[in-house]
Amino acid sequence: MSPRTRTAPPQITIDHAFEDAAMRTLPEDALDGLTQPFKELPPKHFYDARGAALFEQICELPEYYPTRTERAILERAADEIVASTGAGELVELGSGSATKTRVLLDAMARAGTLERYVAIDVTESAVRESGLQLIEEYPGLSVHGLIGDFERHLDRLPAPRARRLVVFLGGTIGNFRPGARRRFLRAICALLERDDRLLLGTDLVKDRATLIAAYDDQAGITARFNRNMLRVLNRELGGDFAPDEFDHVALFDDRNEWIEMRLRARSRQTVTLPVIGLQVDFAAGEELRTEISAKFTRARLEADLAAAGLALDGWYTDPRDWFALSLARRVV
Numbered sequence: 001m002s003p004r005t006r007t008a009p010p011q012i013t014i015d016h017a018f019e020d021a022a023m024r025t026l027p028e029d030a031l032d033g034l035t036q037p038f039k040e041l042p043p044k045h046f047y048d049a050r051g052a053a054l055f056e057q058i059c060e061l062p063e064y065y066p067t068r069t070e071r072a073i074l075e076r077a078a079d080e081i082v083a084s085t086g087a088g089e090l091v092e093l094g095s096g097s098a099t100k101t102r103v104l105l106d107a108m109a110r111a112g113t114l115e116r117y118v119a120i121d122v123t124e125s126a127v128r129e130s131g132l133q134l135i136e137e138y139p140g141l142s143v144h145g146l147i148g149d150f151e152r153h154l155d156r157l158p159a160p161r162a163r164r165l166v167v168f169l170g171g172t173i174g175n176f177r178p179g180a181r182r183r184f185l186r187a188i189c190a191l192l193e194r195d196d197r198l199l200l201g202t203d204l205v206k207d208r209a210t211l212i213a214a215y216d217d218q219a220g221i222t223a224r225f226n227r228n229m230l231r232v233l234n235r236e237l238g239g240d241f242a243p244d245e246f247d248h249v250a251l252f253d254d255r256n257e258w259i260e261m262r263l264r265a266r267s268r269q270t271v272t273l274p275v276i277g278l279q280v281d282f283a284a285g286e287e288l289r290t291e292i293s294a295k296f297t298r299a300r301l302e303a304d305l306a307a308a309g310l311a312l313d314g315w316y317t318d319p320r321d322w323f324a325l326s327l328a329r330r331v332v
Contacts, residue, residue, distance in 0.1 A: 017148025088162030
């Protein structure tokens, strides 16, 4: 047990990092991204309630291997990870419904170290509902939810009670450009004390056909998910996008080794966003990039970790080397 450990009654606590709606970044991101020569928006704006539900459907698709592959790795490696870290507190960045997290919580419960689960996510309903379920499932567990943006509000996480295992799963680290990725990893590093660890999920480089199919399924669910961002802009910023007038595009960038999702205008059109006082012209065939998803090699990941003051402490992958979980520690 870490010297930070102390007994606490089971409870659920919810804190809010968003003081008001203005703190959410959609208006700023839209104003910046839609006025660039090559238009783009960050993928975090996919995830309103409808977007989150569509993503849950994507995770069940035969083409979308990351979720089930990562879970299989977790199921094989969870006990080893928990034994090697001695963690009593699980901190999850972008927790959502905490589905895969239960594999780690089960391992911590078996090891007798489980004390608290800390979740940060933008959606309060998901954090609260999963927190209440977890308290029922794990007697004695305390849950602390932070409603916020993990890119901006890591400093609002509660003080630790025990050795921490900070988890960032799903390959979401691939949504960051290289410079931003390393800055974010440095921010995570600042959370860690000597005995704490980071568990990071990363999608690995593989054949182009498998990668593209994962982001352009035959059932069209990913296309609906992609277009949902335009519906978010309409609802939040008073926009008049016609989502069905944009085609879903998924491509692989060989130079950067990342997938891009884009929305391509079918015809020339003008869109207004009254809340931010913006009018946007789209030429026929012009594209709006909505996501990048970088794919990794072990060497690239180790370089990113080193640049952030972290060192690889464990590497867990599947038989096909399609996905990896990496355990990292703070160097100093």
